[in-house]
Each structure stands twice: as structure tokens, then as C-alpha cells.
Amino acid sequence: xxxxxxxxxxxxxxxxxxxxxxxxxxxxxxxxxxxxxxxxxxxxxxxxxxxxxxxxxxxxxxxxxxxxxxxxxxxxxxxxxxxxxxxxxxxxxxxxxxxxxxxxxxxxxxxxxxxxxxxxxxxxxxxxxxxxxxxxxxxxxxxxxxxxxxxxxxxxxxxxxxxxxxxxxxxxxxxxx
Numbered sequence: 689x690x691x692x693x694x695x696x697x698x699x700x701x702x703x704x705x706x707x708x709x710x711x712x713x714x715x716x717x718x719x720x721x722x723x724x725x726x727x728x729x730x731x732x733x734x735x736x737x738x739x740x741x742x743x744x745x746x747x748x749x750x751x752x753x754x755x756x757x758x759x760x761x762x763x764x765x766x767x768x769x770x771x772x773x774x775x776x777x778x779x780x781x782x783x784x785x786x787x788x789x790x791x792x793x794x795x796x797x798x799x800x801x802x803x804x805x806x807x808x809x810x811x812x813x814x815x816x817x818x819x820x821x822x823x824x825x826x827x828x829x830x831x832x833x834x835x836x837x838x839x840x841x842x843x844x845x846x847x848x849x850x851x852x853x854x855x856x857x858x859x860x861x862x863x864x865x
Contacts, residue, residue: 722748724802728809732779739769740778747797752786755793770795774816782816 725733725748734740739762746753746761758766773781782798800812 724748724750724804727804727806728801729806732781732813734773734778738772739764739766740772743769744773744781744797747783747795748802750797750799750802752794752796755795758795766795775820780813780816780820782812782819 722745734744742762743758743766746758755766770783772778774783784796784798785793786796787794798812800808
């Protein structure tokens with residue numbers, strides 16, 4: 689747990705990651721107040737209890753942060769927190785992964801969120817929303833193309849079960865058909 693204190697000041701604090709009541713490791717990091725994001729509308733700010741809040745507080749300095757830095761702060765893989773921030777629930781934060789292909793991830797919050805301008809912030813959100821919706825469209829198209837094959841494979845598998853001696857109790861199949 690962080691040092692006691694009601695304010696988050698730009699100071700060095702030790703964070704302890706607790707697993708099943710035992711201290712697993714500790715690191716010393718620079719705690720950054722999110723002064724760069726004071727202009728952001730409140731509905732786009734995650735609640736303080738969310739891992740996304742801790743990830744965003746790290747990225748609010750505008751610098752690059754490795755996946756491992758983020759993991760050390762939140763005590764978990766940052767993937768779900770980043771997905772939440774970048775998607776509709778989090779308000780479409782534009783977060784770049786600056787790493788080369790097949791290298792550990794390096795994340796950076798887009799400068800437009802940090803400019804102090806609501807117009808720049810809205811622009812970054814529109815860019816992220818377009819990226820998010822484009823990825824969603826591609827995934828839906830890929831799955832639609834595969835649907836006929838998946839139905840045929842499923843029907844073959846179910847038919848094989850009902851013919852098999854191992855399928856003594858096929859009552860679970862009713863829920864799938």
C-alpha cells in the first residue's frame with residue numbers, strides 16, 4: 689500500500705503489491721498528479737478505484753511507459769484497463785503503442801489529450817472512436833465470413849456425439865441446438 693496521506697503529491701512513494709496477504713514485491717515510482725488532465729470532462733475520467741485510473745495517471749505525464757511499468761503499478765496485466773480506456777465505457781482515450789513489432793509494448797497518451805484544449809481532446813477521441821469502430825467492423829466481417837463453416841463444423845461435431853458410445857448423456861446438447 690502507498691504511504692499514508694490524503695493528497696497525491698509529486699513525490700516518491702513505495703508501492704507494495706499484495707497477493708494473498710503477503711508482500712510480493714515493492715518498487716519506488718514517481719507519483720504523478722493528473723494536472724495535465726484537469727480540462728477533461730468528468731465523464732471521461734475513470735473512478736479512482738479502477739485499474740484504468742492508475743494506468744491513466746501514469747500516462748498523464750505524456751511520456752512512454754512500458755507494459756512492465758504499468759504492470760508494476762497496477763499489479764496486473766494492463767491490457768483490460770487499456771481496452772476499457774480506449775473503448776466506449778472509458779470514453780475513447782487515444783493511447784498509442786509505440787513499440788516495434790514483436791517487442792514489448794510501450795504506451796503513450798496522445799498529446800491532444802494533454803494540450804489543455806477541449807477541442808484537441810475531442811479530436812483525439814474522434815480518432816480513437818474511428819479506430820475502435822474500424823477494428824470492430826473488421827472483426828464482425830471476419831466472423832460473418834466464418835459463420836457458415838462454424839455452423840457446419842458444429843453440426844458435424846454434434847452428429848458425431850450422438851453416434852458415439854461416449855455420448856451416453858446428450859442432454860447438454862439440447863441447450864446448444
